[in-house]
Amino acid sequence: MKSRRSPVLAPTFPPWRARLVIALAAIALGVLAGRAVYLQGWNRDFLQAKGESRYSRTLEIPAYRGRIFDRNGEALAVSTPVKSIWAIPEDATLAGRDLDRLAAALGAPREELRLRLADTGRDFVYLKRQVPPQAAERVAALRLPGIHQSKEYRRYYPAGEAMAHVLGFTDVDDVGREGIELAYQEHLAGRPGSRRVIKDRLGEVVEDVVSLRDAKDGRDVVLALDSRIQNLAYGELRRAVESHRAKGGGIVVLDAATGEVLALANLPSYNPNNKAQLAGAAVRNRAVTDAFEPGSTLKPFTVALALDRGRVAAGTTIPVAPGSLTIGPATIRDAHPEKALTVEQVIQKSSNVGAAKIALELPPESMWGLFDDIGFGAAPQLGFPGEAIGKLRPYKTWRPVEQATMSYGHGISVSLVQLARAYTVFARDGDLVPLSLVKVDTPPQGRPVISKRTAETVRRMLELAAQPGGTAPRARIMGYRVAGKTGTAHKQVNGAYVPDKYRSSFVGFAPASRPRLVIAVMIDEPSAGQHFGGVVAAPVFANVMAGALRILGVAPDAPLQPIEAAPPALEVRESV
Amino acid sequence: MPRLSLLALVVLAACALGLVTSQHYARKLFAELEREQARAAELEVEHGQLQLEASTWARHARVERLARERLHMRPPEAKRMQILDAPPPGRGSGR
Numbered sequence: 081m082k083s084r085r086s087p088v089l090a091p092t093f094p095p096w097r098a099r100l101v102i103a104l105a106a107i108a109l110g111v112l113a114g115r116a117v118y119l120q121g122w123n124r125d126f127l128q129a130k131g132e133s134r135y136s137r138t139l140e141i142p143a144y145r146g147r148i149f150d151r152n153g154e155a156l157a158v159s160t161p162v163k164s165i166w167a168i169p170e171d172a173t174l175a176g177r178d179l180d181r182l183a184a185a186l187g188a189p190r191e192e193l194r195l196r197l198a199d200t201g202r203d204f205v206y207l208k209r210q211v212p213p214q215a216a217e218r219v220a221a222l223r224l225p226g227i228h229q230s231k232e233y234r235r236y237y238p239a240g241e242a243m244a245h246v247l248g249f250t251d252v253d254d255v256g257r258e259g260i261e262l263a264y265q266e267h268l269a270g271r272p273g274s275r276r277v278i279k280d281r282l283g284e285v286v287e288d289v290v291s292l293r294d295a296k297d298g299r300d301v302v303l304a305l306d307s308r309i310q311n312l313a314y315g316e317l318r319r320a321v322e323s324h325r326a327k328g329g330g331i332v333v334l335d336a337a338t339g340e341v342l343a344l345a346n347l348p349s350y351n352p353n354n355k356a357q358l359a360g361a362a363v364r365n366r367a368v369t370d371a372f373e374p375g376s377t378l379k380p381f382t383v384a385l386a387l388d389r390g391r392v393a394a395g396t397t398i399p400v401a402p403g404s405l406t407i408g409p410a411t412i413r414d415a416h417p418e419k420a421l422t423v424e425q426v427i428q429k430s431s432n433v434g435a436a437k438i439a440l441e442l443p444p445e446s447m448w449g450l451f452d453d454i455g456f457g458a459a460p461q462l463g464f465p466g467e468a469i470g471k472l473r474p475y476k477t478w479r480p481v482e483q484a485t486m487s488y489g490h491g492i493s494v495s496l497v498q499l500a501r502a503y504t505v506f507a508r509d510g511d512l513v514p515l516s517l518v519k520v521d522t523p524p525q526g527r528p529v530i531s532k533r534t535a536e537t538v539r540r541m542l543e544l545a546a547q548p549g550g551t552a553p554r555a556r557i558m559g560y561r562v563a564g565k566t567g568t569a570h571k572q573v574n575g576a577y578v579p580d581k582y583r584s585s586f587v588g589f590a591p592a593s594r595p596r597l598v599i600a601v602m603i604d605e606p607s608a609g610q611h612f613g614g615v616v617a618a619p620v621f622a623n624v625m626a627g628a629l630r631i632l633g634v635a636p637d638a639p640l641q642p643i644e645a646a647p648p649a650l651e652v653r654e655s656v
Numbered sequence: 657m658p659r660l661s662l663l664a665l666v667v668l669a670a671c672a673l674g675l676v677t678s679q680h681y682a683r684k685l686f687a688e689l690e691r692e693q694a695r696a697a698e699l700e701v702e703h704g705q706l707q708l709e710a711s712t713w714a715r716h717a718r719v720e721r722l723a724r725e726r727l728h729m730r731p732p733e734a735k736r737m738q739i740l741d742a743p744p745p746g747r748g749s750g751r
Contacts, residue, residue, distance in 0.1 A: 152713070155707035238715065280683070280687075284690070286684075288686070308716055311716040311717060312716070335669060557733075559739075640734045640737055644660075
């Protein structure tokens with residue numbers, strides 16, 4: 081088809097105009113394309129973040145610190161959420177009235193708050209930490225500018241002072257600082273996590289995008305401790321420390337079968353719920369961290385070694401006249417000079433001369449070997465922070481007089497826990513068990529130290545010591561046969577013995593026919609006139625043992641007759 | 657051919673709507689799960705607080721004091737006690 085050119089349609093524009101339009105369109109397209117590339121390519125991360133911030137949120141997942149329970153499932157330490165109140169001083173410009181209300185709601189001094197808020201150089205100041213939820217709500221209701229809250233945890237110890245040293249405490253960030261809290265920090269601590277989620281218009285989480293870090297709740301710890309026995313032990317110890325006006329004291333109760341620590345208490349104690357008290361000497365767990373010269377409580381070990389090596393028998397007579405023994409420059413004395421004592425009576429009447437004479441018959445390395453075997457000079461590995469090792473010098477440096485004094489517990493030092501553990505050897509037919517702070521399911525294997533026969537013989541001697549005619553008739557309890565040994569030692573100050581400062585102790589076990597519990601008691605510097613272990617420490621042992629055996633439902637092995645006080649003539653005062 | 661396309665379109669629309677519905681439903685359920693989990697955490701906290709309270713009320717010193725003062729209880733005298741042979745294990749501790 082041939083078309084005729086219309087004059088109307090005749091191109092009246094110059095051809096460059098068309099090209100210009102095309103070029104402009106192309107440039108516009110190019111700009112758009114460039115912008116698109118810029119937004120999609122270079123600027124993508126920023127824009128995507130902007131977009132995500134409209135719906136995506138990172139949430140903290142809180143983690144709880146594990147709880148601590150006693151062996152019967154009673155809660156001993158629990159963390160519960162509290163609030164900390166903090167401020168951005170620059171934003172927090174409070175009128176006088178607001179400051180008054182804030183101070184009232186927080187229960188904090190107004191002046192202190194004012195000073196903290198006046199420090200505008202800082203971006204962040206805590207106003208008060210560990211605020212109970214109710215008080216935090218009151219603060220939130222004030223709607224003050226620049227005042228914020230965040231969640232934290234506070235640990236509560238319902239048992240208070242009675243268990244303070246075992247449990248320890250946590251700091252303001254709920255991190256363990258002492259005792260079990262520190263020893264089991266890894267186990268107890270939770271690890272907070274975080275995750276990214278999508279929130280809808282109403283602020284509700286509708287989708288989990290990704291878990292950034294898994295939260296891990298702390299695990300619970302079930303202790304070997306029996307809170308009934310612990311409370312009893314703490315109460316009796318406190319009564320004794322108060323009535324004898326002592327500087328302090330400690331008590332350890334062990335289960336002879338499993339090596340579990342059923343109770344462990346010290347005085348002076350502190351209230352772990354009161355953060356202001358958590359410093360100073362009262363915090364020290366003396367039964368574990370302090371070593372002392374145990375005194376006569378070591379005699380049974382010397383005798384056990386001599387029996388085990390066949391050097392003596394229970395009935396062998398040891399001449400102890402004239403009641404003193406001079407070795408080089410030193411003289412060892414007995415309180416009641418006798419002519420001769422049997423080995424049994426050396427323990428029963430706690431004769432220093434007798435014990436020294438038996439010790440001098442033994443090679444030093446064998447004595448060192450026994451002390452080493454029963455755990456002296458080595459940490460008891462309870463897991464407590466700062467366990468005392470004690471002092472046990474290598475036998476090559478021993479002089480004869482030192483070997484003699486060590487037989488009755490001088491020139492050697494141990495902690496109360498080490499001493500209690502050593503007595504499990506007698507309570508358990510001659511083997512030593514590892515101790516445990518946490519509940520034990522299967523009784524551990526003991527390590528043999530002395531023969532079964534020796535252990536039985538020493539048990540009988542220790543039973544005699546806790547009878548009229550021995551040093552500790554006050555350790556007797558109704559319905560059970562008890563066995564144990566007193567210790568009374570002069571305290572050392574700056575390397576010299578002080579004549580009027582003593583440490584009184586008693587270590588024993590019951591029922592003697594089949595020992596179930598080992599209890600060690602130490603009273604530091606009794607100063608109300610009495611200082612003998614048999615008078616100061618043995619009654620604590622008796623009261624705690626009687627109560628604990630009743631609580632555990634242990635069958636009596638003696639007739640149920642009330643204990644009558646031994647006549648003074650039959651209560652032997654031990655040699656110091 | 658156009659009929660088949662139409663059918664496919666209908667199926668596609670149905671699928672799309674189904675996806676939207678199920679997504680909405682899933683989000684609703686998830687929000688509910690979140691709420692319940694928050695509640696579980698709250699209950700856990702409360703459980704801890706109640707355990708604390710129980711331990712505080714059951715303090716031995718307190719129970720003993722109440723027994724002595726309010727209920728006038730005391731340990732039995734020796735002559736009024738009788739020890740029976742322990743029952744075989746597993747049957748509890750009889751008195």
